[in-house]
Amino acid sequence: MADVRVDGPAVERGEEILTPGALAFVADLQTRFGAHRDALLAARATRRAEIATARRIDVRPETEAVRTGGWQVPPPPPGLVDRRVEITGPTEPKMAVNALNCGANVWLADLEDANTPHWRNVVGGQVVLRDAVRRTLAFTAPDGREYRLREDGELPTIVPRPRGWHLPERHLLVDGAPAVGALVDAGLYLFHNAREQLDRGSGPYLYLPKLEGALEARLWALVFDHAEQVLGLPAGSIRATMLIETIPAAFEMEEMLHELGSHATALNAGRWDYLFSIIKVFRDAGPEFVLPDRAAVTMTAPMMRAYTEQLVAVCHRRGALAIGGMAAAIPSRRDAGANARALAQVREDKTREVGDGFDGSWVAHPDLVPVCREAFDAVLGGRPHQLDRLRDDVSVTPEQLLDVAGVPGERTMAGLRANVEVAIRYLAAWLAGNGAVGIHGLMEDAATAEISRSQVWQWVHAAVELDTGETVTAELVRRVIDEEVAAIGRLDHVDQARALFEQVALAEDFPDFLTLPAYGLVE
Numbered sequence: 001m002a003d004v005r006v007d008g009p010a011v012e013r014g015e016e017i018l019t020p021g022a023l024a025f026v027a028d029l030q031t032r033f034g035a036h037r038d039a040l041l042a043a044r045a046t047r048r049a050e051i052a053t054a055r056r057i058d059v060r061p062e063t064e065a066v067r068t069g070g071w072q073v074p075p076p077p078p079g080l081v082d083r084r085v086e087i088t089g090p091t092e093p094k095m096a097v098n099a100l101n102c103g104a105n106v107w108l109a110d111l112e113d114a115n116t117p118h119w120r121n122v123v124g125g126q127v128v129l130r131d132a133v134r135r136t137l138a139f140t141a142p143d144g145r146e147y148r149l150r151e152d153g154e155l156p157t158i159v160p161r162p163r164g165w166h167l168p169e170r171h172l173l174v175d176g177a178p179a180v181g182a183l184v185d186a187g188l189y190l191f192h193n194a195r196e197q198l199d200r201g202s203g204p205y206l207y208l209p210k211l212e213g214a215l216e217a218r219l220w221a222l223v224f225d226h227a228e229q230v231l232g233l234p235a236g237s238i239r240a241t242m243l244i245e246t247i248p249a250a251f252e253m254e255e256m257l258h259e260l261g262s263h264a265t266a267l268n269a270g271r272w273d274y275l276f277s278i279i280k281v282f283r284d285a286g287p288e289f290v291l292p293d294r295a296a297v298t299m300t301a302p303m304m305r306a307y308t309e310q311l312v313a314v315c316h317r318r319g320a321l322a323i324g325g326m327a328a329a330i331p332s333r334r335d336a337g338a339n340a341r342a343l344a345q346v347r348e349d350k351t352r353e354v355g356d357g358f359d360g361s362w363v364a365h366p367d368l369v370p371v372c373r374e375a376f377d378a379v380l381g382g383r384p385h386q387l388d389r390l391r392d393d394v395s396v397t398p399e400q401l402l403d404v405a406g407v408p409g410e411r412t413m414a415g416l417r418a419n420v421e422v423a424i425r426y427l428a429a430w431l432a433g434n435g436a437v438g439i440h441g442l443m444e445d446a447a448t449a450e451i452s453r454s455q456v457w458q459w460v461h462a463a464v465e466l467d468t469g470e471t472v473t474a475e476l477v478r479r480v481i482d483e484e485v486a487a488i489g490r491l492d493h494v495d496q497a498r499a500l501f502e503q504v505a506l507a508e509d510f511p512d513f514l515t516l517p518a519y520g521l522v523e
Contacts, residue, residue, distance in 0.1 A: 002027040008119035008171030009523060017126045017188060023172075025230065026187040030174040033223055037165050037180050040216055047212070047248060048281060055285045057251050058398050063214070066258045072319040073257055073264040077239050079157035079202040080106070080265055082384035083321060083360035084376035085369050087156070090114040090436050091125030093139035096132055097147040100155050102366035103373070107132075107156040111185045112163050112209050113273075113446040114436035117515075118522050119171045121433060126188045132158055133193045133200075157202055159241065162186045164210030165219075166513055183223070190227050190238065198237060205265070206240045210273065212248045214255035224263045236262035241323065245270025245447075246277040250307055250401055253314040266359075267315050269308050271299065271325035272447035278404060279454040283461070283510055288405040290462050294419065294451050296409025299325070299349065303407055306400035312357040313394040316387055324353035324361030328442040331367040338441060343371055350375035359385035364436070364443040411459065412467040419452035420477070420501070421484045426452075427497035427514075431521055446515055453505040453514055460506065474506050496521060 004027035006018055051057055059067070076083075088108035089095045099107045109132070111125050131137040135155070139147040149155065162185030163169075168178040186206060194204035208220055224238040240263050242249075242256055249256065257264045275297060282289035291297055299308065308324075315322035327349045329342040346363070350372045353361050363372050380386060422439055426449040429437040437444050458464075459472040470476060485498055500521065504514040511517060 002031045002174050003176070005173045005176075006171065007173055008123075011120050011123040011127075013127045014123045016130065017123050017192065022188055022191045025191045026172065026179060026184055027174045028230065029183045029187045029223060029227070030179045032226060033183065033219065034174070034177075034180055036219055036222075037182075040219060041166060043215070044212055051248070051281055052285060055282070055289075056398065056402060057248060057281075059251050060255070063252075063255045067254050069258075071258060073260075074236060074239075074262055075319065076265055076321060076385070077203050077205070077237075080159075080205060080239065080321070083266070083323060084380060084385075085372045086159075086323065086360055086362050087366065087369060088114065088161075088326060088362050088364055090434075091121075091128045091160075093128055093137065094141065094147050095436075096128050097137055097139055097149060098366055100132060100137070100158075101150045102156075102369045103153070104156045104363070104369050105360065107158050108207055108362070109158055109160040110436070112161045116430050116433045116435045116522060117163065117167065117169070117181065117519060118433050120523070121435075122169065122171070122184070126192070129158065129160060129189055130192050133196050157205065158197075159205045159207055160185070160189050161207035161209055162189070165216060166210065167515065167519070170519075186223070187227070190231065194227075194231055194233055194238065198233065204233070204238045206238070207268070208240050208242045209270070210246065211242055211244075211256065212246045213252045214259045217242060217256040218259040221260050221263055238263055239265045241266040241268055241321075243268045243270035243273070244307075244311055245273035247274065247281050247401070248277075250274070250310070251398070253311060254318065257314070257318050257320055264320060266321035266323050267311055268323040268362075269311050269325045269358075270447070271304070272328075272445075272451060274304075274307065276447060276450040276454055279451065279458055280510065280512070282404065283454065283458045287462060290411070290458060290464060291404060291407055291455065292409030292411050293415030294448075294455060295415065297407055299352065301407045303401065303403045306396045306403070308353075308358075309356060309391065309394045310396040310401070313391040313396075315359075316357065316390050319387060321359040321385055321387065322357065324350070324358040326362035326364055326443070327368065328364070328444075328448070329368075330365055330438050330441050330443055332441065333367075342441060343368075346371050347375060351378075354379045354386075357386055357389045357391050359387065410467050411464050411472075413470065416456065416459070416466065416472065416477070417480055417484060419456050420480050421488065423449050423452040423456075423505070424481070424485065424494065424497045424501050425488065425491070427500050427518065428491050428493040430518060431493040431496055431500075433522075450514055453501060454510070456505040457507075457510055477506060478502070 163181035167181035
């Protein structure tokens with residue numbers, strides 16, 4: 001039997017989560033699958049090197065039989081048949097209550113990009129999920145306001161998103177080594193809630209982030225098969241939605257659904273991490289792979305249209321639901337003009353998605369639920385989805401998916417400044433324990449911070465010339481950092497955030513994820 005030890009500070013009600021049985025279950029997952037995960041991370045590095053050398057990606061010839069076969073994924077399970085509006089947010093008590101009360105179909109309970117993995121957040125998030133599943137979640141704010149779950153309507157289906165394969169959990173040691181964060185998050189959730197969810201007529205459902213291909217999906221299938229056996233669950237009852245948010249995964253969508261097999265339900269267009277992945281994978285591939293300002297890269301760019309239309313076509317061909325991406329605009333309750341602009345942007349975004357064949361989409365704020373619902377209701381009506389719309393008209397080539405040079409827009413000093421300011425503000429909040437932050441009317445999370453810092457890194461190494469005529473150098477970036485930090489003024493953790501940003505944006509060798517060095521700075 002593995003030796004499992006908790007090496008983190010005490011967390012309120014943590015004893016309800018970190019039970020001997022739950023810890024033994026997580027340790028079992030780690031012992032069985034931890035080395036497999038390590039091998040897949042090593043394979044990622046090899047694949048990246050191959051792509052960098054070739055400066056292209058293509059479909060794998062050895063999986064042609066999967067792409068041409070007539071297989072289908074199982075039908076959507078109870079609670080996931082109609083997913084036209086999904087709200088995403090961290091597992092913080094107040095935000096969780098608001099998300100569950102907002103009228104969405106699904107709550108993506110985010111243990112990943114919208115969550116700082118402080119140990120108190122990791123364990124506290126599981127407490128929130130346990131209470132939410134049992135409909136006992138409540139929160140009293142410091143000012144005395146009470147937040148409780150509504151009793152006058154159906155609540156959204158709960159679908160947690162564990163951390164990606166790359167992140168460790170150093171507060172839970174198995175045989176003296178940190179456990180895999182994804183196995184901790186998924187393992188604790190399934191142990192405490194899978195049977196309860198089934199008994200309530202729903203099921204144990206998960207979102208799977210940061211996957212880079214079919215073999216990584218297969219590992220999740222093995223984990224789910226084993227968990228079902230150990231926990232006495234019906235085979236295939238654990239169902240998952242995979243985010244297609246890396247450029248290698250865009251070339252293996254069908255293979256990923258096939259490998260996840262009986263556990264597959266849907267794919268999601270994780271647009272922000274997708275942009276980060278393009279920059280990361282092709283960061284040193286030459287000027288044709290240098291994107292313009294982050295704000296200029298919209299979902300109407302040819303490269304992004306190819307990606308989303310391919311996703312819908314693949315999903316519907318295989319019987320899987322296609323879920324659209326998050327609109328980052330945040331409505332304002334104080335500025336009527338800003339609010340109107342935000343709602344118009346979201347309405348346009350969701351109208352385009354449902355027109356393309358998506359079955360549902362994400363919002364990050366309760367006020368956007370009616371806007372998203374209105375757009376999807378207009379097309380779906382009383383139907384739960386549009387799986388019957390096969391998009392046989394879609395034929396996407398590798399060249400279209402990789403058409404970075406075809407993205408319109410400029411590389412500007414304003415764009416550089418925005419990258420620096422947003423990343424530093426976000427990292428300061430992240431270090432304080434808040435992984436989802438509204439900045440200048442947009443919801444920022446780890447994915448958007450990754451775009452900001454990776455774009456700065458690429459611009460430096462590509463010696464990009466800005467609209468001002470200046471060439472982006474490390475010295476120019478440091479000057480901009482000085483000016484932006486001065487403009488930000490007093491902000492908790494700003495000095496740590498600045499140092500971290502310089503580390504991940506100006507290092508000679510590109511750090512794969514900013515959350516890895518950032519994780520070393522939190523409790």
